[in-house]
Amino acid sequence: xxxxTIVWPMLxxxxxxLALIHVRIAFGDGRRLPHLFFSLAAVxxxxxxxxxxxxxxxDELVRYQTVLRWAVVPIGIMVASVTGFVxxxxxxxxxxxxxxxxxxxxxxxxxxxVAPVPVVRQAIALHQVQTCGGVWFTVPTIVNGPxxxxxxxxxxxxxxxxxxxxxxxxxxxxxxxxxxVGGGIIFFFCASRGHAILVEQxxxxxxxxxxxxxxxxxxxxxxxxxxxxxxxxxxARRLRExxxxxxxxxxxxxxxxxxxxxxxxxxxxxxxxxxxxxxSEDEPLGYPGFLNLVHPEDRDAVRNAIEQAFAGSGDYQxxxxxxxxxxxxxxxxxxxxxxxxxxHNPEFMSGAxxxxxxxxxxxxxxxxxxxxxxxxxxxxxxGQLAAALAHELNQPLGxxxxxxxxxxxxxEQNPPALGELRDILAxxxxxxxxxxxxxxxxRSLLRRQEMERQPLAVNPLVEDVFRLVSADAxxxxxxxxxxxxxxxxxxxxxxxxxxxxxxxxxxxxMEAMAKSSVGxxxxxxxxxxxxxxxxxxxxxxxxxxxxxxxxxxLFEPFFTTKPNxxxxxxxICQRIVEAHAGRIRAENQPAGGAxxxxxxxxGTARKQT
Amino acid sequence: xxxxxxTIYVVDDDASFLQAVTRLLRxxxxxxxxxxxxxxxxxxxxxxxxxxxxxxxxxPDMNGLExxxxxxxxxxxxxxxxxxxxxxxxxxxxxxxxxxxxxxTKPMKREKLFDAVQRALARxxxxxxxxxxxxxxxxxxxxLTPREREVLAQIVTGKLNKQIAADLxxxxxxxxxxxxxxxxxxxxxxxxxxxxLAQALKLPTS
Numbered sequence: 032x033x034x035x036t037i038v039w040p041m042l043x044x045x046x047x048x049l050a051l052i053h054v055r056i057a058f059g060d061g062r063r064l065p066h067l068f069f070s071l072a073a074v075x076x077x078x079x080x081x082x083x084x085x086x087x088x089x090d091e092l093v094r095y096q097t098v099l100r101w102a103v104v105p106i107g108i109m110v111a112s113v114t115g116f117v118x119x120x121x122x123x124x125x126x127x128x129x130x131x132x133x134x135x136x137x138x139x140x141x142x143x144x145v146a147p148v149p150v151v152r153q154a155i156a157l158h159q160v161q162t163c164g165g166v167w168f169t170v171p172t173i174v175n176g177p178x179x180x181x182x183x184x185x186x187x188x189x190x191x192x193x194x195x196x197x198x199x200x201x202x203x204x205x206x207x208x209x210x211x212v213g214g215g216i217i218f219f220f221c222a223s224r225g226h227a228i229l230v231e232q233x234x235x236x237x238x239x240x241x242x243x244x245x246x247x248x249x250x251x252x253x254x255x256x257x258x259x260x261x262x263x264x265x266x267a268r269r270l271r272e273x274x275x276x277x278x279x280x281x282x283x284x285x286x287x288x289x290x291x292x293x294x295x296x297x298x299x300x301x302x303x304x305x306x307x308x309x310x311s312e313d314e315p316l317g318y319p320g321f322l323n324l325v326h327p328e329d330r331d332a333v334r335n336a337i338e339q340a341f342a343g344s345g346d347y348q349x350x351x352x353x354x355x356x357x358x359x360x361x362x363x364x365x366x367x368x369x370x371x372x373x374x375h376n377p378e379f380m381s382g383a384x385x386x387x388x389x390x391x392x393x394x395x396x397x398x399x400x401x402x403x404x405x406x407x408x409x410x411x412x413x414g415q416l417a418a419a420l421a422h423e424l425n426q427p428l429g430x431x432x433x434x435x436x437x438x439x440x441x442x443e444q445n446p447p448a449l450g451e452l453r454d455i456l457a458x459x460x461x462x463x464x465x466x467x468x469x470x471x472x473x474r475s476l477l478r479r480q481e482m483e484r485q486p487l488a489v490n491p492l493v494e495d496v497f498r499l500v501s502a503d504a505x506x507x508x509x510x511x512x513x514x515x516x517x518x519x520x521x522x523x524x525x526x527x528x529x530x531x532x533x534x535x536x537x538x539x540x541m542e543a544m545a546k547s548s549v550g551x552x553x554x555x556x557x558x559x560x561x562x563x564x565x566x567x568x569x570x571x572x573x574x575x576x577x578x579x580x581x582x583x584x585l586f587e588p589f590f591t592t593k594p595n596x597x598x599x600x601x602x603i604c605q606r607i608v609e610a611h612a613g614r615i616r617a618e619n620q621p622a623g624g625a626x627x628x629x630x631x632x633x634g635t636a637r638k639q640t
Numbered sequence: 641x642x643x644x645x646x647t648i649y650v651v652d653d654d655a656s657f658l659q660a661v662t663r664l665l666r667x668x669x670x671x672x673x674x675x676x677x678x679x680x681x682x683x684x685x686x687x688x689x690x691x692x693x694x695x696x697x698x699x700p701d702m703n704g705l706e707x708x709x710x711x712x713x714x715x716x717x718x719x720x721x722x723x724x725x726x727x728x729x730x731x732x733x734x735x736x737x738x739x740x741x742x743x744x745t746k747p748m749k750r751e752k753l754f755d756a757v758q759r760a761l762a763r764x765x766x767x768x769x770x771x772x773x774x775x776x777x778x779x780x781x782x783x784l785t786p787r788e789r790e791v792l793a794q795i796v797t798g799k800l801n802k803q804i805a806a807d808l809x810x811x812x813x814x815x816x817x818x819x820x821x822x823x824x825x826x827x828x829x830x831x832x833x834x835x836x837l838a839q840a841l842k843l844p845t846s
Contacts (some may be wrong), residue, residue: 162802164646167825391744421725421726422698422725422726423725424725425725425745425746425747426654426656426657426728426746427656428659428746428747429660429723429725429746429747429748430654430656430657430659430660430661430747431660431747432747432749433657433660433661433663433664433747433750434660434663434664436664436749436750437660437663437666437667440664440667440668441663441667444667451663455660457661458656458659458660461656462656550789561760614761
């Protein structure tokens with residue numbers, strides 16, 4: 032046992048370990064070939080080191096010659112796998128150089144192996160040399176065979192390939208890799224070859240150090256290769272982190288993700304998505320199963336949205352309700368994108384769902400509030416007018432009454448104070464005129480509000496009112512159907528006032544159906560072009576209808592059938608419609624329920640008088 | 641104490657209405673003075689004599705409620721009757737809570753108005769009587785020395801002479817002397833009378 036018998040096996044062991052590690056990586060990694068070539072090279076170096084140790088410790092010439100002849104096999108494999116490594120790892124360099132170098136080299140080794148006398152190199156004598164530590168080792172005297180020059184040429188070709196590949200890689204910007212791997216390989220190739228020549232020519236007397244030089248090659252290769260592995264590991268970690276972040280984000284935003292494989296009709300849904308739909312983690316989901324979860328009234332809308340996505344750009348966006356097993360209703364907003372195959376057939380659809388129940392709820396409440404405001408607005412404008420009117424009128428009325436009562440007292444005096452009476456009568460007349468003036472002023476105020484006129488499209492106006500009352504209607508379980516004719520002519524008028532009419536009629540209809548059974552609360556709003564000159568808006572309900580006896584009085588001010596009504600709604604409607612040179616009429620429908628028809632002139636309205 | 645003919649003060653910015661109401665009240669036999677603004681009324685404070693105020697709730701310079709507050713700060717407030725063209729419930733509640741005699745909506749009937757005026761004058765007479773009595777009591781109280789007032793403040797809390805002497809750091813004999821003096825000046829014998837006096841004059845007690 033001496034240091035030689037320790038160092039060479041250690042070297043071999045190190046190489047084998049590296050080989051094993053990279054074989055393992057090769058079968059777990061996408062880029063398999065560089066790792067395999069590397070492992071092969073490492074194993075070859077381990078074997079070379081074994082041959083080397085054997086040569087150093089052999090003092091019998093024949094045996095030495097045999098070992099030397101076989102030693103070229105791992106060296107050939109080493110050269111070939113290093114070339115393969117550079118080829119696959121760099122992806123650059125002239126391929127023919129590599130193939131020529133490796134082919135020539137393998138040919139030399141093969142020839143050396145099979146020829147009766149080695150054609151590359153032959154040991155003709157051995158002698159023992161002592162080196163540091165007092166260890167004796169064998170040094171051969173070598174004669175180069177005729178193929179030696181060919182073998183040298185093949186190695187030069189391989190080195191040229193590596194140099195070429197490295198230069199190209201350098202130019203591509205991967206300078207470190209080119210310098211370390213390419214430079215390392217060329218340097219250690221030259222070093223091993225040069226040292227072997229020096230030993231064989233007897234110029235230096237050291238053991239062969241081919242395997243050490245090759246170890247340098249292996250380290251240079253392994254260093255960069257493991258950098259790749261490290262990078263992959265870092266990437267994997269980042270990917271995991273970003274997955275965790277997106278999970279967190281999804282969780283924070285209460286987003287659920289899903290993917291629908293159409294060919295297999297399988298829907299994958301994230302845990303969040305399943306929680307949103309109230310579906311357990313392991314329940315398999317398909318399209319029919321999904322549709323079943325959707326509220327029956329929303330199924331058609333969802334189906335339409337999906338069909339539109341398939342027919343169009345593939346983008347899918349909709350909102351629908353889901354009935355949870357607990358009976359609770361949940362509003363869901365869904366967004367998705369379709370992936371098509373080459374024939375534009377949908378293959379996959381994936382996207383996100385979000386629970387928007389709270390948002391919907393507050394939207395509904397907002398709409399309700401708005402419609403209550405519209406309600407209150409109607410009442411409060413009237414209330415304010417009434418208060419102002421009362422105050423302005425009560426002043427002269429109070430004076431007239433007091434004057435009259437004073438006059439009564441003066442008349443009782445004996446003799447009656449006639450002068451006072453004359454003054455009183457003059458004052459009463461004055462106050463009476465004052466009261467008339469108040470009323471005249473109030474009238475002109477009311478009239479002035481009606482003068483805003485512009486061309487109005489009736490359908491959008493009706494739709495606006497519909498939006499205003501739809502939440503209120505849903506709450507009262509009333510269905511409002513819009514049957515709007517296309518190609519209506521515009522009318523001339525005041526948007527707010529005409530809306531007020533439609534709103535009043537719809538609110539009246541809703542109130543009329545308060546006592547109807549829930550399934551039978553229906554309002555139909557229609558628009559028609561009744562003639563070239565007239566546009567008609569009809570509001571029909573399914574309520575009890577109007578008592579024929581009160582039909583003629585319906586539009587009278589202060590006429591009401593409601594316990595808390597002011598009796599102004601229809602009166603105001605009529606006033607507004609007439610100000611637009613239109614007509615309003617009420618009727619009972621043959622099938623039951625009341626209908627109100629507002630006819631407004633189309634085009635330029637006649638000037639209001 | 642002036643107990644002559646009561647005066648009715650009418651404040652309304654509506655000249656025509658003011659004129660009519662003036663005629664009516666005069667025909668009803670009342671003496672009155674009229675103002676077309678709250679400031680006009682407050683700048684000519686009524687003399688210390690019986691009466692009441694009829695005021696319109698809505699006036700441009702100062703509304704009736706503010707006038708009522710200003711009146712309440714004087715020693716012997718005159719009762720207030722509010723008139724309004726359009727009465728709303730919160731305002732009337734506010735006015736009544738502050739001691740308004742009545743709250744009438746224009747146009748008001750003669751009987752209602754005369755009724756309110758009669759009640760206001762009766763109330764004013766009662767209040768004036770109470771106020772006069774108070775004033776006599778206060779005049780007598782003013783004759784006490786500061787030390788006697790201190791002793792009185794102690795007596796009305798129900799303390800014995802001995803305790804008062806200890807509290808005021810003097811002898812029981814001195815307290816007895818003070819007590820004799822102050823009851824003589826106030827013309828009162830019992831502690832109960834003294835307590836009523838302290839309450840009526842809103843005296844501080846120790």
